[in-house]
Amino acid sequence: MTSLDLLFWITGGVLLQLALYGCIVFWRHWQAYRALRNVAAEFDIAVNAEPEPELMPTASAAWAGYRTFHVERKVVEDASAQVCFFYLVPEDKKPLPAFLPGQFLTFMLDIPSPTGGTHSVIRCYSLSDAPHPSHYRITVKRTPAPLGSPFPPGQSSNYLHDQVEVGSQLQVRAPAGHFYLDPSDAPVVLIGGGIGITPLLSMLNGCLAAQPGRELWLFYGVRNRAELVMAAQLQALAAQYACFHLHLCLSNPLAYDLDRHRSGPVHTHHSRVDVALLRRLLPLKPYHFYICGPTPLLQSLVPALVDWGVPDGRIHFEAFGPASIPRKKPVSATPDTPHGDDNAVEVSFARSGRQVPWQPGMGSLLDFAEGHGIAVSSGCRSGACGTCQTRIRTGEVVYTQAPDFDPEPGSCLLCVCTPKTALTLEV
Structure with a gap:
């Protein structure tokens, strides 16, 4: 055997050993991967922790400052004309940027003053539909004067209801906000109180459009059926999507609500939305909770979810009105922020x-x-x-x-x- 032949056999042996080692490593990783999938299937946990790239929404401010829109459609939702949809189209007719379901628009409204002229008021209203390249939709509830209070009715909501019509122009900033739906495939629980349903409608419609198989629960709390927003559309979605579970919670139902026979995939509860109801109905899964509504709803639910054992990072909320909701863990910690009672x-x-x-x-x-x-x-x-x-x-x-x-x-x-x-x- 020549030296060249010997070198050839030595090289072949080394390559064969490397190939065998690679096969063994791959087999061990494959076995670990299959075991992981079996555990995930047993507990019904999604293996894909990160969202698919095509399902990840993007939200970039396509314009700086305010942009002129006009009202293309104005739709009164309820018989008492307390809730109204506004469909907004940009005057420049350029495509609109996608937003993250749950975000809002900021408006600069020129509201007539009682003494003449106008004054500017800045208000934010949640987007209430899935992203669309040609228009945005907001939902506005008329704010009456508080009973027994000297305060006037809400000037911006009443201005939009009474004086803004089809064709009216509005100054609008690009979509913004940190309350939006996580695009992963983790199961979701949406909890809305009253008009707090608005950003949750955006989350619901956006999720069903992009991820029609993602598990969704909606607990919608109102006093009675007369206050429901888009009840027929919600029931139609619950009938169409097996992954969507709709629960209506009526805290003060009318006789009509108690006696009316209802059919379809809608579950009605004559109670408020509380953790006892959630614990009774929700299977044990790693849900993300999104809560929007009046301050009392958040003040009762957020700490109760933490006490139930829901990780703080899976509880997301936004208040309609002033609210300070304590968390047991801070959202973010900054070394420069003082800590302790002695650091006033x-x-x-x-x-x-x-x-x-x-x-x-x-x-x-x-x-x-x-x-x-x-x-x-x-x-x-x-x-x-x-x-x-x-x-x-x-x-x-x-x-x-x-x-x-x-x-x-x-x-x-x-x-x-x-x-x-x-x-x-x-x-």
Whole structure:
């Protein structure tokens, strides 16, 4: 045997050993993968932790500042004309960017003043449908004057209901907001109270369009059937999609609600939405919970879900109106944020002449100011509209989440920041 032949056999032996080693490694990984899938199937847990690329929605602000839209359609939803849909089309007729289901639009409304002329009001309204390239849809409930209160009715909602018609022009900022549906294939529980159903309609329609097999539960709480929004459409979706489970919760049902015979895939409960109901109906799965509604709903449900054992990262919520919902774990921790009762920070409100100590757990500066009777203009309460922008006279703040709106230098957005040092604010 020549030296060349010997080299050939040695090389062949080495390659054969490498091939056998590769096959053994692959076989072991394959066995581990099959075992993992068997466990996932046993507990009905999705193996794909990350969303498929084609199912991941994108949301990029396609325009800066305000863009002119006109009302293409205005649809009154209920017999009492308390809820209205507005279909908005851009004047420039350019395609609209996709948004994340659950986000909102910010409007600058020129509302007539009682003394003549107009004044600008900034308000945020949730998108209430799946993304569409030609139009956006918002749903607005008329806000009446509170009973026994000197406060007037909601000026923006009544303006939209009474004075904005088909063809009216509106100034609109691009979709924004941090309350939106996670695009993974994890099962979802949507919980809406009253008009808080609005962003959940966007989540529901968007999910059924992009992920028609994803498990969805909707618990929709109202006082009685007369207050339901899109009841017929919801029932039709429940009949069409086996993965969608619809539960209506009537806290104060009318005799008509009790006596009426109903058929179809809709479950009705004569109670409020609470954790006892969820624990009775939901199988044990890694759900993501999305809750939107009035403050009392969030204040009762969010801590109860945590007590039930739902991980904090799987509880997402948005309040319609001022709310500060305590979490047992902070959403984000910043090393510069003081901790402990001994680390109170003095916050001064210059125009109001107030000095109040702020401590961790007291919420954002907006919640803190409102809790001490200091009026601050606000809109989205999530760092997107800029309504609560306030000048900082002295001191520094730290943001609990990155704002979508860029505040002016020397200013901050009170709704998404807390004091880092002793602070003096303009309000």
